[in-house]
Amino acid sequence: xxxxxxxxxxxxxxxxxxxxxxxxxxxxxxxxxxxxxxxxxxxxxxxxxxxxxxxxxxxxxxxxxxxxxxxxxxxxxxxxxxxxxxxxxxxxxxxxxxxxxxxxxxxxxxxxxxxxxxxxxxxxxxxxxxxxxxxxxxxxxxxxxxxxxxxxxxxxxxxxxxxxxxxxxxxxxxxxxxx
Numbered sequence: 001x002x003x004x005x006x007x008x009x010x011x012x013x014x015x016x017x018x019x020x021x022x023x024x025x026x027x028x029x030x031x032x033x034x035x036x037x038x039x040x041x042x043x044x045x046x047x048x049x050x051x052x053x054x055x056x057x058x059x060x061x062x063x064x065x066x067x068x069x070x071x072x073x074x075x076x077x078x079x080x081x082x083x084x085x086x087x088x089x090x091x092x093x094x095x096x097x098x099x100x101x102x103x104x105x106x107x108x109x110x111x112x113x114x115x116x117x118x119x120x121x122x123x124x125x126x127x128x129x130x131x132x133x134x135x136x137x138x139x140x141x142x143x144x145x146x147x148x149x150x151x152x153x154x155x156x157x158x159x160x161x162x163x164x165x166x167x168x169x170x171x172x173x174x175x176x177x178x179x
Contacts (some may be wrong), residue, residue: 007124007131007152008169009107020135022105025170026056029101035091036103036133039063039111049109050077054083054087056103061087064110072113079110085117092120092159094127101173104133112142125149132169 050065
């Protein structure tokens with residue numbers, strides 16, 4: 001059973017239900033001291049054009065898009081690092097945010113182009129607060145280092161087990177909320 005300050009990172013192939021599980025879990029919690037963000041695809045006429053971010057307070061923006069001109073690229077997507085650092089990274093600051101749970105969806109290739117983001121993730125992992133996040137499945141030196149952090153529990157998610165994983169994590173988080 002994870003501890004009161006556990007750091008849980010879900011990993012799995014794209015489309016397996018990681019973000020859906022995270023969103024269902026946080027919408028079921030009674031805790032108001034939750035801070036963080038999640039990412040989502042931007043589609044136009046059924047074609048993926050990029051990725052957006054949305055903070056849990058409702059603010060949102062573009063993380064990467066085929067039309068973004070940037071020196072930072074992942075595949076065909078230009079990544080808006082400046083916007084991400086200005087609008088998302090501050091909500092992960094454990095010293096500036098009154099939170100009991102950080103939600104970080106996702107720790108992926110695009111997000112990790114930002115040095116301040118990588119530092120904020122590391123600080124959240126070092127904090128006494130809980131972390132619920134998603135992290136890329138494939139090997140990457142930075143992601144692998146995060147996965148090896150002594151306080152981190154990495155849980156593989158598949159289309160077959162995502163409902164079970166979500167229920168187990170929700171039960172744990174609700175139990176921690178009451179203690």
